[in-house]
Every structure is written in C-alpha cells, then in structure tokens.
Amino acid sequence: MENALGKTLVVNNQFGKTLYNVTAVYADMPENSDIQFDAILSLQTLANPANLNGNGWARLDGFDGSYVTNYFQLTGKANSATLESKINTLKTKLDPQDKSKFVLQPMSQIHLGSSMDDPYQTSGSLSFVYLLGGIAILILVIAWFNYINLSTAASLKRAKEVGVRKVVGAGRFQLVNQFLGESFLLNIIGFVVAVLLVYSFQKPFNDFTQKNFSIERLLADPSWIAAAILLVLGAFLSGSYVAFSITSLQPIQILKGTSGLKLNAGKENWLRKVLVIAQFSVSIILIIATLVLYKQLQYMQNKDLGFKAEQRLVINGPQLEDDKALGTSSALLDNQVSALPYVNNLCHTGIVPGNYYSFNAAGIVKQGEKSDDAKKGYAMGIIDDRYLSVFQIGLVTGRNFTVHEAEQGWEKSGKLMINESAARQLGFESPQKAAGAMISWGQSFEIVGVVKDYNHQGLQKAVDPIIFMPRRSGGKLVLQLATTNMQRQLKELEALYKAAYPGNPFEYYFVDQKYNEQYNDEKQYSQVFALASMLAIFIACLGLFGLASYMTEQRTKEIGVRKVLGASIASILALVSKDFLRLVIISILIACPIAGYLMKKWLQDFAYQTDIAWWMFAGAGGLVIVIAILTVGFQSLKAALMNPVQSLRNE
Structure with missing residues (x-):
C-alpha cells in the first residue's frame, strides 16, 4: 500500500474544488462506535470566506451552523450543567435577539438517548430496547405463572407426602427448602437451555434486528448480574407459594383429608383462576398490538405520498x-x-x-x-x-x-x-x-x-x-x-x-x-409482537393443558356418575370446558381496554395514523377462545369417552 502521508486530495462538493494535504492516517473506527467517518477535513478551511463558494450558511462566526456538532472534553471536577449555563449566557450576550438555547448531552447517552440533531450512523432505539426487554419479562412472568399454577394444582397430590414426612420428623424448614430447591433447579435448567438457544440462534437474530449482537459481549458486561438477580428472584417467587402454603398444613389434616385441606384447595383454585386470567390477558394484549402494528405498517406503505417512487x-x-x-x-x-x-x-x-x-x-x-x-x-x-x-x-x-x-x-x-x-x-x-x-x-x-x-x-x-x-x-x-x-x-x-x-x-x-427502510422499526416491532404473541399463547396453553388434565382427573368420579345417569358426550364436554372458557372471556374483557389504551398512546407518535378497528379486538378474542377450546377440548373429550365402569371401580 502506498504511503498516504504528504499526498494531496482533491475534494469536490458544494464548496467547490478544494485541495487538502494528508497529514495523518488514523485506525479504522470500531464497528460499534457511534462516530464513523472516512476522512477528517479541517473545519478551519471554511473560516476563509473564499472557500465558502457562496454557502453563507456554513460560516463559522455565526450561530446558524446546525451542520456542526461540538464536543467538549471536561476536566474531572467540571460540571456540565454549569458549563451549559455559561455557554448560553455568552450566546445571549453575543446575540440578544436569538432566544434559542444550546444543550449539552453526555457522550454516554448518544447511542440510545434522544438525538440532538441528525441521528448517528449506529444509533439505536431506546424504545425498541425497552420493547424487547418488556416482552421478554412478560413471557418470563407467564412462565412463572404457569409454574405456580401447575404446582398448586399438583400440590394436593404431594400433600400426603408432606404429611407422612412431617409424621416421621421432617421439619417445615426442611420441606420448604425441598420445594424451593426444585423451583431453583427448574429455573437454572431453563436458564442454561436459554443460553444455548441464544448462542444457536445468534446469527438469525442479528439478521432480524440488523445489529451485530454477541453473547460473549453480554457475558463480559455487568448486565449479567441483573440477569442472575432476576433468575434468583423469579425462582424464589414462583416456588415460594407452594413451598410455604403446603408445608403450613398439619399432618392430621392432610392424612385424614379434612375440611382444612379442602379449604386450602379452594384458595389454590382461586389463585389458579387469577393466574390463568393474567396469562391470557397478556397474550390477548400482544395479539391486539400485533394487529395494530401490522395495520399501521400497511397504512404507511400504501398511503398516497404525493409522489411516485417506483422505478x-x-x-x-x-x-x-x-x-x-x-x-x-x-x-x-x-x-x-x-x-x-x-x-x-x-x-x-x-x-x-x-x-x-x-x-x-x-x-x-x-x-x-x-x-x-x-x-x-x-x-x-x-x-x-x-x-x-x-x-x-x-x-x-x-x-x-x-x-x-x-x-x-x-x-x-x-x-x-x-x-x-x-x-x-x-x-x-x-x-x-x-x-x-x-x-x-x-x-x-x-x-x-x-x-x-x-x-x-x-x-x-x-x-x-x-x-x-x-x-x-x-x-x-x-x-x-x-x-x-x-x-x-x-x-x-x-x-x-x-x-x-x-x-x-x-x-x-x-x-x-x-x-x-424508514419503516424498518415498525416492521421489527410487528415481527417481535407476532413472535411474542405466539410464544405467550403457546406457554399459556401448556399451562391450560396441564391444568385441564389435573381438573379432569379430579372430576373422574363425577364424570363417571353423570355418564351412568345418561349424560351425553356434548354435556360432558361443556361441563369440563365452561369454567376455562369463562376465565378466557374474563381475560378478553380485561385485555381489550388495556390494549386499546396502550396502542392509542403508541399511535400518537405518528403524524399519520391508522384507526384501531373493532375487528382487531374481536379477532384476538376469537383466536384465543378457539385455541383454549382446542387445548381444553382434548382433555374434555378424553374424559367424556372414558368408560365409567373403570373410573367408578377405582373409587
């Protein structure tokens, strides 16, 4: 490669033809740097009026140079607010008629902070970061809800185990540790699997986000401490309810199956209903958000722009x-x-x-x-x-x-x-x-x-x-x-x-x-919400499927008696399914106004907005109802087709 030092470059732009002498060669800027440039030209060149070529807006002795970004390297004891005040005081003294103000922004806020002027080449979207983080936490919360839901549903099966262990001398602290240990183990396994999946899908995810993310950088960043805290906190909260509730029962209540245990089962049933409603409410909100995002994107892509862009x-x-x-x-x-x-x-x-x-x-x-x-x-x-x-x-x-x-x-x-x-x-x-x-x-x-x-x-x-x-x-x-x-x-x-x-x-x-390409953010939002909706519904349906299996098992004798007395398959299906469908309908009634409010606020950021149509709410609710019916219906049909002789003989 030829040595560039001392060579002359000819630059042709709006300032005309200008000769520049190469005085230094710098290393390539890092890919993740917000400041990217191929060459650095001396701004002092424009101090000579002859070099402006009639472009008075580029003069250096005025306040109209909005094309210039100024950087200040402060000393350790300097206060940026004080400096900002002094700069504006000087500006007012030099031009009393101009009421505009200068604003200083820390370099650390350039990438994800609000842009001071033109966006930097690698600037990210803080709202998109919050969006991805929020959706990840929502899905994680749904998974925790499922764990609590299924754990409480299965707790009565383990009640006798707890009773027997208490009789033979096990202390409550020991039993609590066992249940919390199981919760921590499942969460740690999930965390390890998640890391492996992130590593495996790193390239497709980078293609999707059009960013160069790396799990190695994440592990080298202090943010992994926050992830570890979230893991521990989630494992404790998701496992603590069952651990403390079931171990609080007296052995005599458990082993005799007295009303105390039934009362506790009633409380657990109430909790399960609340968690099912919460899961499906989140799923419905995500579906409605996906539909609104897609409709807004289609609106922007198809609206008459006042000019022709094709070809x-x-x-x-x-x-x-x-x-x-x-x-x-x-x-x-x-x-x-x-x-x-x-x-x-x-x-x-x-x-x-x-x-x-x-x-x-x-x-x-x-x-x-x-x-x-x-x-x-x-x-x-x-x-x-x-x-x-x-x-x-x-x-x-x-x-x-x-x-x-x-x-x-x-x-x-x-x-x-x-x-x-x-x-x-x-x-x-x-x-x-x-x-x-x-x-x-x-x-x-x-x-x-x-x-x-x-x-x-x-x-x-x-x-x-x-x-x-x-x-x-x-x-x-x-x-x-x-x-x-x-x-x-x-x-x-x-x-x-x-x-x-x-x-x-x-x-x-x-x-x-x-x-x-200006709509890339909206496209990504739409795709993220679509994927999150599918994942949230899938997780919620897993929990619903397990809960339906448990409830069907609990009502095996009742179903057998009803069939002996002449109940039809359709009535059995309705009997098992109606309680779950009632919960889904409540979820729809809760989620629709919340989703409508959130999406209306989001659309306010657009100068041109689509409308939020009624069919979005009806479609989201109908889709969730169909999915819930299919999920619960399999277990309901299995119970309805069961031979009543077998279920009653076991009793």
Whole structure:
C-alpha cells in the first residue's frame, strides 16, 4: 500500500474544488462506535470566506451552523450543567435577539438517548430496547405463572407426602427448602437451555434486528448480574407459594383429608383462576398490538405520498472529478442516458424522498416582515427543473423552475419554490398569495411556484416546510426507468457512468426500497409482537393443558356418575370446558381496554395514523377462545369417552 502521508486530495462538493494535504492516517473506527467517518477535513478551511463558494450558511462566526456538532472534553471536577449555563449566557450576550438555547448531552447517552440533531450512523432505539426487554419479562412472568399454577394444582397430590414426612420428623424448614430447591433447579435448567438457544440462534437474530449482537459481549458486561438477580428472584417467587402454603398444613389434616385441606384447595383454585386470567390477558394484549402494528405498517406503505417512487433509480454523483471537466462529463452522461429506450426521464437533485434535505436554514421571512418568523426553520432542497416531473409532484399554483434558472443557481437567478406548509409558515393567506411574492434570505428571492405538500420523509413525521432552490448539479442523478430486464439496464448504466467518471464507484439505490427502510422499526416491532404473541399463547396453553388434565382427573368420579345417569358426550364436554372458557372471556374483557389504551398512546407518535378497528379486538378474542377450546377440548373429550365402569371401580 502506498504511503498516504504528504499526498494531496482533491475534494469536490458544494464548496467547490478544494485541495487538502494528508497529514495523518488514523485506525479504522470500531464497528460499534457511534462516530464513523472516512476522512477528517479541517473545519478551519471554511473560516476563509473564499472557500465558502457562496454557502453563507456554513460560516463559522455565526450561530446558524446546525451542520456542526461540538464536543467538549471536561476536566474531572467540571460540571456540565454549569458549563451549559455559561455557554448560553455568552450566546445571549453575543446575540440578544436569538432566544434559542444550546444543550449539552453526555457522550454516554448518544447511542440510545434522544438525538440532538441528525441521528448517528449506529444509533439505536431506546424504545425498541425497552420493547424487547418488556416482552421478554412478560413471557418470563407467564412462565412463572404457569409454574405456580401447575404446582398448586399438583400440590394436593404431594400433600400426603408432606404429611407422612412431617409424621416421621421432617421439619417445615426442611420441606420448604425441598420445594424451593426444585423451583431453583427448574429455573437454572431453563436458564442454561436459554443460553444455548441464544448462542444457536445468534446469527438469525442479528439478521432480524440488523445489529451485530454477541453473547460473549453480554457475558463480559455487568448486565449479567441483573440477569442472575432476576433468575434468583423469579425462582424464589414462583416456588415460594407452594413451598410455604403446603408445608403450613398439619399432618392430621392432610392424612385424614379434612375440611382444612379442602379449604386450602379452594384458595389454590382461586389463585389458579387469577393466574390463568393474567396469562391470557397478556397474550390477548400482544395479539391486539400485533394487529395494530401490522395495520399501521400497511397504512404507511400504501398511503398516497404525493409522489411516485417506483422505478426511480438514484445514482450518486462523482466524488473525484475536476470542476472544469465535471460539467462536460455530466452533460455527456445525460445525453447518453436520455437516449436509452428504458429511461423515461431524469433529473439532478440534492434531495431524494426518503433521505434528508440538502440542509436546514432559518432567517427566511416575507419581504418587509420584522418578527420572530426569522427564527422559524425550513428544510432546504436543491433541485433542477425536472425534479417535479421525475417524481410526478404537482404544483398548486405558479410555475416550475426553467432550464436557465437551474443552470444559473438560486444565487444568481433569485428564484425559489416553496411547498404548501412553507407558505403557511411564512404567513401567506393562501398558496395563490405566495406565488409571485418576494421573501428575504440574505438577499431577495421571488417565489415562482408553490409545490403540493408531499411526504418527503416517512409518515411518522408531518410534512416539513420546504424551500426548493434551483441548481443543475445537485449531487445525485435520478432516473425514471421502465420495468423490463432491470439487471441488464443496471450493467449498461454502470458502463456509461464509469466511462464518464473514471475512478468513481457506481453507487445506486431505488427510491421505493430506500423510502420503505424508514419503516424498518415498525416492521421489527410487528415481527417481535407476532413472535411474542405466539410464544405467550403457546406457554399459556401448556399451562391450560396441564391444568385441564389435573381438573379432569379430579372430576373422574363425577364424570363417571353423570355418564351412568345418561349424560351425553356434548354435556360432558361443556361441563369440563365452561369454567376455562369463562376465565378466557374474563381475560378478553380485561385485555381489550388495556390494549386499546396502550396502542392509542403508541399511535400518537405518528403524524399519520391508522384507526384501531373493532375487528382487531374481536379477532384476538376469537383466536384465543378457539385455541383454549382446542387445548381444553382434548382433555374434555378424553374424559367424556372414558368408560365409567373403570373410573367408578377405582373409587
């Protein structure tokens, strides 16, 4: 590899052509670092006005440089709140009219904390972490409920064992230790199995979350202490009820089967019902959440966005190119691409739906206005005269940019377009009033047209006020393609691109695919809730199946007598199933309002929301009822078909 030190790099961007001398080579940034960059350029270069190339928003001597993130390394005794106060005091002194404030954020909060500005490349979602953790705890709680439920159901079988052991001298403390030991053993076995499963499914889970998780990192982190505490606490709580309740009985009550034992069985029966209701309530809430998430995702993916994204191919502009040759190469490539039969249209732009804007700016007001409107922010988009036609974005009033205005740029042409939201924010009574009006932004600009509002970013956000600025060289080439033989088209386009811009990589993406990536979080939420719902129902049904088996066994004699007296199979099925179905119906009545409230709160985070339909509650409740009937029905049918002679003979 050639030594890079001392070499000169040519950088072409909105600041024009700039030469940089390589003074150092740094090691690659770690994959899990929030700060990622390929090169570090001297910001001091922009201190020279000649290097700004007309981009006054990038000046270093003002407060409008929102593209800059400032880092402070504090001494051990420094207080960040005090520093923040001093910075804002100085800012107010320098610019008394500006009421905005600077906010400091600890580096430790960057990854999962709320974003101060543009999100970092590897930033995670704190809400998604809470979601995964919450669902994991819910499923764990359901499993503990099952353990308590089945343990209490089976406790009467072990009551005689406890009675006999007490008679021969076993102390209560010894018996409690035995039951708690069994609980701890089962939980530890479950923990070991879980670790093995996590290790086995680590790669599929990473593919699903699109993160590079590692169980080795988890074990090296202090968080395993919290997991160990949770394991011990869960094992104790899930095993303590049976351990303390059954060992509190007197041996004479147990061995004689007196009313005291029956009373305790009644209390246990009440507890079992509560736990069954709790399990199925959680399952129903998860099912309803899954349905709402899926419906919201479908709504966002199918809603009319105000532009066409299908078959729009975005090709990144060249990074290595001489300014003089750039215009010639670009014009040549445009001519060659336009002549291709599968290219219907093209444009050069600095913004593409689904990505961010060219930059943000303030200080834009109607000409003659002197108010706080200058502090309102606007999304700025650099486009050419064909941007609207390529994406089929309509005009409310006025006209589009001309070819000449796009070639001149906004600085020389003095022309801008705005969207409807920007027209309202600027204070115009209607879009028609805005067309032809003058606004001030360092210089005077004429609004030549008002663009219809369209969802430039995902439907999680409301439409931003956008100001469109004309310029032909926006940084990205967007092609509107035909749908036939896409692979052949891409190969041909790559050849033309590399011929026009030698040494530059052919980097591209499709607008619709990139746009839908904004909904990856919602897709993951939907999949997580679907998997969690299935797992929760499966665990709940295991408990219900075991409980039904126990209850059927307890009522064997009763069922036998009823059959001898002429009871039908259908009546036996109804007899055994009705108590469980009653519990499931109570679960539905409890879960539906809770799920409705939680999902309504979640939907408030979206600027565009689907409605929560009645069929979601009916579908979730119906599904759980069917699953419960199938689960209990197997045991009920088995009891109904049993020969009464055998059950009565055993009695």
